[in-house]
Amino acid sequence: MQTPSYIALSRQTALWRQMDVVATNVANMNTPGYKAEGMMFSEYLARSRGSEGAGSDRLSYTIDFGTVRDLARGPMEATGNPLDLALNGEGYFEVETDFGRFYTRNGRLMLDQDGMIVTSSGHPVMSTDDTPFFIAPNETTVTVARDGTVSTENGAIGQLRVVSFEDEQALLRVQAGMYDAGEQEAQDVARVTVEQGMLEGSNVEPTAQITHMIQVHRAYESVQRMIEAESERQKQAIKTFTGSSGA
Structure with missing residues (x-):
């Protein structure tokens, strides 16, 4: 040749x-x-x-x-679903997977059969206490404050962990909207702004x-x-x- x-x-x-x-x-x-x-x-x-x-x-x-x-942030879309969450600002939700901790801005969440708050792929969303969220069978109302505090009619059950990274470009996309941080350390976002009943669309x-x-x-x-x-x-x-x- x-x-x-x-x-x-x-x-x-x-x-x-x-x-x-x-x-x-x-x-x-x-x-x-x-x-x-x-x-x-x-x-x-x-x-x-x-x-x-x-x-x-x-x-x-x-x-x-x-x-x-x-x-760049994607468009904000109102859904009215209390388990749809959007980050209005920097950061990623932290989720637990079989391969370790991954990070995402996809806030389309749901309850699994055990009452645990999970992503649409079934991965538990983590709190600042390093634990997942569980909703009791008799609890019917889930409220998420702008600072990420998750509550039911019986009171607060934890705060969503939202993190940022020094080099976001270095995050490895492992599946749609989910990233592996590799060797980077996740840093807690100081001022979290969560919008309940909203989703950040694709950009x-x-x-x-x-x-x-x-x-x-x-x-x-x-x-x-x-x-x-x-x-x-x-x-x-x-x-x-x-x-x-x-x-």
Whole structure:
């Protein structure tokens, strides 16, 4: 494979990964608290073989070296459900999973069969006392104050733990709207603002993402045509060379 093919392949590989990121955004446009992601690209310049000096030709390769997350808050949506919670400001809810503590801004909560407050995936939401919340069978009213204090008609039962991180971009998305902090330490948010009966929507802009998907698809097809044309050029060159050598 010659240099033009290597350059085209680097671009095509980056486009394939970009399509995967855009498709994930589109799939999560209705996931509460989801943050859109985008690719980060870099240009790698290499001197072409046999060229020297300041004015020598350079080859440009495409390198994708990660994703960047749009941390802008999504639109606030009123639901009237007392177990739908939205964070009006910084922070993430802390949840317990089989793989350790994960973090999310998706406040679509519910009660499981044991009366425990869990996420829509069934993960317990944690309190500042490092325990989950349980609602007794005879308790029918759940109130969440703006500071995250959870109460029933029988009184307060705990306060939601809301945390922040030094580098939110370093959080690893493990599933829709849920993140693994890795080696980062979770820091309690000093001033928590929780909105009961509300959900923070995804900050994905559907029209922009679908338009982007079409653009990436067309660019990928264009590079594919270039690779096929370059392959055909090489075949013709080899055919011409072997034919002239045999003459």
